Amino acid sequence: MHIGIVSPVVVLHPGAHSEWERTGGIADLAAIAETADRLGFHHLTCSEHVAVPVDIAENRGGTYWDPLATFGYLAARTQRIRLATQVLVLGYHHPLEIAKRYGTLDVVSGGRLVLGLGVGTLKEEFDLLGAPFEDRGARADDALAALRAGLSRRVPEYHGAYYDFEDLVVDPHAEQDRVPLWIGGRTLRSLRRAVAHGDGWVPFGLRLEDLQTMLGKVDVPDGLEVVLSAGGPLDPLGDRDRTLRALERRRDAGATVASASISATGPSHYREQLEALRDLGVELGLAFEPPHD
Structure with a gap:
């Protein structure tokens, strides 16, 4: 199992972030990203919302940094x-828009893009953007097939129920031959997708027992x-045993990657927590890239 980092600062869910993140900026995030990169962590995350209604933001949060701009900067610092976009909402974009914008990010980052993608649930945002909501699941399936056909090709071609294109140049395009597509969701349909x-x-918002039950209902390919979320926020310096248990439970539940939120009093403490988390992960035999200077 690998461990990635749920990036601080860029998403502020009520009650799920450290106080310092409210005033943290790109310099703090970049220093944390550089430390995570040096220590061999798997990924950083950034999510997408364009505009969240005020009443909904009280529960879901209203701070969401744009993934493309954020990752473009972090790519140069790591x-x-x-x-890893976690997640882009498929219905907000044409597949070739994603292919061009995030394919360029893949080139800029040297082939480090992971596209986390979701169907989306916030109807008000769909309406704001003029995106169809009722058939968003079927559209998402077609968009995924279109992305798979076109992400890494200069002249992509796809003919589907909602998206149809050929004889178009998309350059630059993704450097990776197969950009990883991670599908977000909390239903059996999302797993099948x-x-x-x-x-x-x-998956998100599910108990580990429910996750294991769902995984048992589908023929999951090698x-x-x-x-899986590592639970938390984790406090490897302050609560070593709980951190170890959290990682072990995710590994035993079938996680191949855990995304960890970190408890910290500030950016420097956050980087110290990353050092401690890596030490605990190594103790458990988890996978890290070798540290580098």
Whole structure:
């Protein structure tokens, strides 16, 4: 199992972030990203919302940094760590828009893009953007097939129920021959969508027991990443035993990647926590890239 980092600062869910993140900026995030990169962590995350209604933001949060701008900056400050959108909402974009914008990010980062993708649930945001809501699941399936056909090709071609294109140049395009597609969701349908179209499943808001039950109902192919929240926020310096238990439980539940939120009093403490988390992960035999200077 690998460990990735739920990036601080860029998403502020009520009650789920440290106080310092409210005033943290790109310099703090970049220093944390550089430390995570040096220590061999798997990925950083950044999610997408364009505009959240005020009343909904009280429960779901209203701070969401744009993934493309954020990762473009972090790509220049890091060397190996993957950059995972968690998640882009498929219905907000034409597949070739994603192919061009995030394919360029893949080139800029040297092939480190992971596209986390979801169907989306916030109807108000769909309406704001003029995106169809009622058939969003079927549209998402077609968009995923279109992305798979076009992400890594200069002249992509796809003919589907909602998206149809050929004889178009998309340059630059993704450097990776197969950009990993991680499908977000909390339903059995989302897992089946990941098996059919993706390289990973990123469930949320489910108990580990329910996750294991769902995984047992589907013929999960070898190589499909199961990306679980590590629980938390984790406090490896302050509560070593709880951190170890959290990681062990995710590994035993079938996770191939755990995404960790970190408890910290500030950016420096956060980087110290990353050092301690790596030490605990190594103790458990988890997978890290070798540290580099």
